[in-house]
Amino acid sequence: MMIKPELVRNIVNKFEVGEAEVASFVDNIFVSMSDALRKGKNINIPEFGKFKVISKTKEGIKQRYISFSPVRQFAESVNDNFNNLQPQITKARNLKSNEILTIRECMSDEDDEDYLRFIFDEELDTQVTEETPPDIISVSDSNVNEDNSVAKTFNGSTEIISEDATIFADSIDEEKADTESAFELPHKQRRFLHDLKDDFSTEDIDNEITDLIFKRDELLKELELSETSSDVKEEETSPESELSDDDIIIPSSEESEPKVTEDDIIIPLETAEDKETGKDDDKTPESLDKPEESSEDINKHLIPETSNVELRIFQKLLSDQPSEQKDDVLLKKSEQQQDVISSNEPATLTDALDNLQNENIIQPLDTSDNKEPKSFNEVFVSKEPQYGVKSVTPKEKKKPLSVFMKVLIYTFFIACAAGISFFLYKTLFENLASTGIIENLKLHNSDSLKNHFADDEHVKGESVLIENANGNIFRKIDPFVYIENNVCDNIGEASDKEAKLKSNLVSCRIEAFMTLDNVIQYRVLVGPFESLEIANQYNLENKSVLNSVK
Amino acid sequence: MNAQTLLNKSRIKSSFSKELSENIFRFLFDEVRRIIKEEKHISISELGDFSIVHRKMQTRVDEGGRAEILLPPKDKIIYNPSDSLINRMKNDD
Numbered sequence: 001m002m003i004k005p006e007l008v009r010n011i012v013n014k015f016e017v018g019e020a021e022v023a024s025f026v027d028n029i030f031v032s033m034s035d036a037l038r039k040g041k042n043i044n045i046p047e048f049g050k051f052k053v054i055s056k057t058k059e060g061i062k063q064r065y066i067s068f069s070p071v072r073q074f075a076e077s078v079n080d081n082f083n084n085l086q087p088q089i090t091k092a093r094n095l096k097s098n099e100i101l102t103i104r105e106c107m108s109d110e111d112d113e114d115y116l117r118f119i120f121d122e123e124l125d126t127q128v129t130e131e132t133p134p135d136i137i138s139v140s141d142s143n144v145n146e147d148n149s150v151a152k153t154f155n156g157s158t159e160i161i162s163e164d165a166t167i168f169a170d171s172i173d174e175e176k177a178d179t180e181s182a183f184e185l186p187h188k189q190r191r192f193l194h195d196l197k198d199d200f201s202t203e204d205i206d207n208e209i210t211d212l213i214f215k216r217d218e219l220l221k222e223l224e225l226s227e228t229s230s231d232v233k234e235e236e237t238s239p240e241s242e243l244s245d246d247d248i249i250i251p252s253s254e255e256s257e258p259k260v261t262e263d264d265i266i267i268p269l270e271t272a273e274d275k276e277t278g279k280d281d282d283k284t285p286e287s288l289d290k291p292e293e294s295s296e297d298i299n300k301h302l303i304p305e306t307s308n309v310e311l312r313i314f315q316k317l318l319s320d321q322p323s324e325q326k327d328d329v330l331l332k333k334s335e336q337q338q339d340v341i342s343s344n345e346p347a348t349l350t351d352a353l354d355n356l357q358n359e360n361i362i363q364p365l366d367t368s369d370n371k372e373p374k375s376f377n378e379v380f381v382s383k384e385p386q387y388g389v390k391s392v393t394p395k396e397k398k399k400p401l402s403v404f405m406k407v408l409i410y411t412f413f414i415a416c417a418a419g420i421s422f423f424l425y426k427t428l429f430e431n432l433a434s435t436g437i438i439e440n441l442k443l444h445n446s447d448s449l450k451n452h453f454a455d456d457e458h459v460k461g462e463s464v465l466i467e468n469a470n471g472n473i474f475r476k477i478d479p480f481v482y483i484e485n486n487v488c489d490n491i492g493e494a495s496d497k498e499a500k501l502k503s504n505l506v507s508c509r510i511e512a513f514m515t516l517d518n519v520i521q522y523r524v525l526v527g528p529f530e531s532l533e534i535a536n537q538y539n540l541e542n543k544s545v546l547n548s549v550k
Numbered sequence: 551m552n553a554q555t556l557l558n559k560s561r562i563k564s565s566f567s568k569e570l571s572e573n574i575f576r577f578l579f580d581e582v583r584r585i586i587k588e589e590k591h592i593s594i595s596e597l598g599d600f601s602i603v604h605r606k607m608q609t610r611v612d613e614g615g616r617a618e619i620l621l622p623p624k625d626k627i628i629y630n631p632s633d634s635l636i637n638r639m640k641n642d643d
Contacts (some may be wrong), residue, residue: 003592007581011574021564025571026578028560030596031575037631038638045553048579049627064639068600068629075582078602079626085622090609093616 037066049074073462463511463525467532472539480528482509482537485546487523494522497549504545524549586627598631 004026011022033051036043043051049070056063076083092101212219463475463482473484485501485508488494494510501508501524511523526546529535539546553575559572582600585592591601608621 003582003585004594006585007578010581011577014577015570015574017566017570017574021566022574025560025564025566025574027596028563029556029575029578030594032556032559034596034635034638035554037635038642041551043551045556045557045579047553047576048583066629066635068627070627075627077583078627080625082623082625087622088620089617090620091618098616377617524575550606 040064046071071088462513463523472536474532474535475523475525476532477511477528480530482525482527482529482548483531483535483539485524485526486550487521489519491522492526497524500549501546504549506542506545552631566622593632595632595634598629598635601628632639 004023008019008023009028011017012019013027015022033043037051037053040053040055042053049068052067052069054065054067056065070078093099094101463477463484464480465473466476467474475482475484486494486497488497491510491512498508498510506526508524508526508530511525512520513523514520526538527535529538557571557575560575561568564571566574582592582594586600586602591599593599603626604622605626607623610619611617611622612619
């Protein structure tokens with residue numbers, strides 16, 4: 001039945017959305033699911049179920065299968081009619097005689113105890129005595145709860161089933177029910193190590209108990225021996241071989257494949273035609289090949305495994321370091337050799353030395369003359385530590401100074417040097433000046449302005465007024481004559497006037513002088529001229545220029 | 551791939567809001583479940599067929615424990631992938 005249109009219609013009615021959009025949305029969902037399955041991805045939809053893609057190689061051909069397992073709620077809702085039914089054990093056989101044992105329902109709710117005991121029917125409580133042999137085994141309602149997965153051949157085909165089952169016993173076969181008592185399986189114990197005999201009675205139990213008491217010590221020894229050898233035997237013997245013939249085993253999940261559940265329907269990727277032809281193929285997964293044992297694993301088997309973790313680690317270390325064991329063996333050998341040497345001890349010290357030299361233990365001193373004489377350092381200094389205890393003086397590591405500290409120290413030294421030199425200069429020259437040594441030695445202060453001008457060949461001393469006529473002042477500094485152009489109070493003003501004159505191509509100079517009021521003033525002198533007449537003539541010719549500066 | 555991934559992948563191509571698309575997605579699979587339960591069969595062209603099969607009561611033999619177990623009847627869901635999906639997967643291989 002193609003259901004998609006119906007689904008789309010229901011969604012449209014429910015959510016009142018466009019039919020075309022819903023159709024495309026639903027298509028997208030299913031297409032995305034098929035694409036994911038095609039790519040080998042599993043799909044898990046919590047409301048619906050799980051799709052799994054299983055890859056298998058069968059006869060060299062890689063095949064992929066899709067399995068679908070519905071969610072528990074969905075599976076239970078589908079199986080609503082039979083959910084209350086549980087699997088039942090209908091028949092059990094005695095493992096020793098393969099005799100069919102009768103299974104019978106337990107009548108009373110028993111406590112959860114881990115030992116075996118007899119249970120009697122309520123009706124038969126009064127009738128059954130202790131001597132009645134218990135031939136019937138029953139499994140109570142609350143006895144075994146297990147997630148059971150059984151793989152068995154049934155009707156010629158192998159099926160994988162899984163049951164989350166509660167196994168209990170209903171009364172199936174009640175042939176001997178009236179006169180026989182029930183034997184209950186304990187809650188947690190699944191193996192029954194009890195001899196089921198037809199002539200079992202309380203006397204036998206008493207006899208067995210007394211025998212056990214007398215043979216207690218022997219049994220304990222046997223138990224210890226069996227515990228030590230059990231680890232080795234476990235690898236060799238299968239779990240089934242450990243059981244005695246009388247054991248009754250309730251099927252457990254270990255015997256089957258726990259991963260596959262009953263609802264997993266594994267369908268090979270075959271078309272309908274292929275399915276008909278290949279129905280009888282075995283669908284159980286192939287068992288994995290066991291990896292080959294490496295050499296390390298073989299070594300591990302040599303060392304008996306213990307439950308003590310520390311001992312295991314120790315054994316592991318021993319197995320990983322065989323060289324240490326060899327060293328131990330060598331040490332033992334050397335000890336033995338020492339014993340032999342001590343037995344052949346020489347009588348005197350010289351004999352002992354001779355023996356050692358003969359055995360090349362002590363090397364003879366090198367007396368060859370071909371060797372060049374060694375230096376003192378090679379002979380003694382380098383060998384010095386061999387003859388005495390080397391005095392180890394720990395070297396103090398110099399902490400590197402920071403750059404700031406270095407700069408600070410350098411500047412401090414420079415400042416000190418400068419201060420000392422200045423002090424020396426001042427004291428020395430003052431003393432010399434006071435004593436007239438400078439003058440005698442013709443040492444001059446080079447920074448003296450007066451002496452600076454005195455050194456000039458054109459200027460010797462301060463100018464002298466020689467003529468003042470009609471506002472024109474002529475001064476003379478031997479041997480030249482100057483025209484006084486201006487007198488300024490500060491050097492700046494004088495410099496300006498000098499610059500202006502020089503810009504008009506007039507030669508000039510500045511002369512500083514002190515007035516009677518002890519004030520320094522500056523004269524701007526135009527010149528030099530060789531004589532007063534020349535100076536006067538120049539003044540007349542360039543009067544306009546000189547007056548403009550004034 | 552989980553349901554949220556599948557939903558996001560499908561929602562890209564549609565104009566539904568996130569909430570609406572989630573509701574539609576949930577309702578869609580509820581409807582599929584309902585139809586499977588009521589009709590015992592559903593066929594989706596892209597995925598395949600889902601059907602309910604009745605398994606009769608069976609007995610299983612546990613040879614290790616030497617016991618026979620009676621399994622109750624059960625209604626099981628069986629999934630058969632569609633031929634188109636099988637062919638596409640075979641082509642990919």
